[in-house]
Amino acid sequence: MMDKKSILFVDDEQMVLDGLRRALRSMRKSVDMAFATGGREALEILAEHPFDIIVCDMRMPGMDGAQLLQKVKKLYPATIRIILTGQADDSATKRAIHVAHQFLMKPCDPENLKIILKRACLLHQLMTHPLLKRTVSGIDHLPSLPDSYVEIQQVLNDPCSSVQDVANVVEKDIAMSSKLLQLVNSAFFGHFNEVKSPAKAVHLLGIETVKSLVLALKVFSDFKGSKISDNFLKSLWNHSVETALFTKEIIKTMGANKRDEENAFVSGLLHDIGKLVLAANIPDLYRKAIDLAKLYQLELRKAEFKVFKASHAEVGGYLLGIWGIPGDVVEAVTFHHRSHQYPGSPFTIAAAVACADRISHELDVERCIGICPVLDEKMFGSTEMVEKIGEWRQLCNGLKEQEHG
Numbered sequence: 001m002m003d004k005k006s007i008l009f010v011d012d013e014q015m016v017l018d019g020l021r022r023a024l025r026s027m028r029k030s031v032d033m034a035f036a037t038g039g040r041e042a043l044e045i046l047a048e049h050p051f052d053i054i055v056c057d058m059r060m061p062g063m064d065g066a067q068l069l070q071k072v073k074k075l076y077p078a079t080i081r082i083i084l085t086g087q088a089d090d091s092a093t094k095r096a097i098h099v100a101h102q103f104l105m106k107p108c109d110p111e112n113l114k115i116i117l118k119r120a121c122l123l124h125q126l127m128t129h130p131l132l133k134r135t136v137s138g139i140d141h142l143p144s145l146p147d148s149y150v151e152i153q154q155v156l157n158d159p160c161s162s163v164q165d166v167a168n169v170v171e172k173d174i175a176m177s178s179k180l181l182q183l184v185n186s187a188f189f190g191h192f193n194e195v196k197s198p199a200k201a202v203h204l205l206g207i208e209t210v211k212s213l214v215l216a217l218k219v220f221s222d223f224k225g226s227k228i229s230d231n232f233l234k235s236l237w238n239h240s241v242e243t244a245l246f247t248k249e250i251i252k253t254m255g256a257n258k259r260d261e262e263n264a265f266v267s268g269l270l271h272d273i274g275k276l277v278l279a280a281n282i283p284d285l286y287r288k289a290i291d292l293a294k295l296y297q298l299e300l301r302k303a304e305f306k307v308f309k310a311s312h313a314e315v316g317g318y319l320l321g322i323w324g325i326p327g328d329v330v331e332a333v334t335f336h337h338r339s340h341q342y343p344g345s346p347f348t349i350a351a352a353v354a355c356a357d358r359i360s361h362e363l364d365v366e367r368c369i370g371i372c373p374v375l376d377e378k379m380f381g382s383t384e385m386v387e388k389i390g391e392w393r394q395l396c397n398g399l400k401e402q403e404h405g
């Protein structure tokens, strides 16, 4: 059961607030809503009691949206901050990039807004431990969604765009583009030096896969030079790429559609991203979790729970949620260590990621910190899946052999 959540809407136009109140009426049972016509009034309301989520307009006279969210971030770091904006690239919006968790373009379709708010509520709920909630919302260097990813998304929103347009975005960032080609030509993907350009990579792998790789490559490279050791980063990268490929193969055997396959791939690629967030931002405590896992032979996520009262799975899901990554991916990442508790159809992307993750560990036990999570029948609610485990192990083993040439 989800606790009742609270959302504060801030806009200088009363008409906009009335519109929101009407459009979101169906959410009244699960959400307490309050409305403020400016930054000052919003802060007065917040002073009475903090809200779980704040949605504010960018352009307001006096205190604008970025200034308000800056204050909210400082005073109430656990509040999820969403900004409504008319223009993506004006200077005010650029200021808001550092203080907003999520941007919504105006005009905002009410159904879309409802989905986004529900997702924000669920994520807020998942961050049950107040300490972690504060930690995650207050982390100064919570990675931001890479520009190149946003740009690819914009290109894809244009119905006239072509494969070359996507490739052009990738090519603009020379360092990233060469990393992409290196990866696609590596044994992981089995294309051995035949892919010479981003356009060819898009042709071979598809736009969505390239988009996911761009996102993951960028995020991982942003952590280089942080408090994370190169070994930890490299080993996690290899495990993540492997898990992405395995997840996609596994879900194919369950007759998934193209969209699920793509979401499966990116979920596998990003499933352990929370480890990077924790290790880079709270290195001393993360070290403690690693030491605990090694000393008591625990799964790393259990040691994380002891230290943070949540694991990298929830932290990762939280980050992807505020980036506005598709809900299926957010949920798969959040539930990849407890797929059996995940509500939904018997076979989910979360279950596929969970299997792929464990098979990747089985094939390289050395890579585990503490003990490896094990693949067992209890993870699944259906016998159909239990019967498939052998087939999946074989499939992934085949891919792994290809990887080692």
Ligand SMILES: [Fe+2]
Pocket: 271, 272, 312, 313, 336, 337, 357
């Ligand atoms: Fe994990």
Ligand SMILES: [Fe+2]
Pocket: 239, 243, 271, 272, 357
């Ligand atoms: Fe993992």
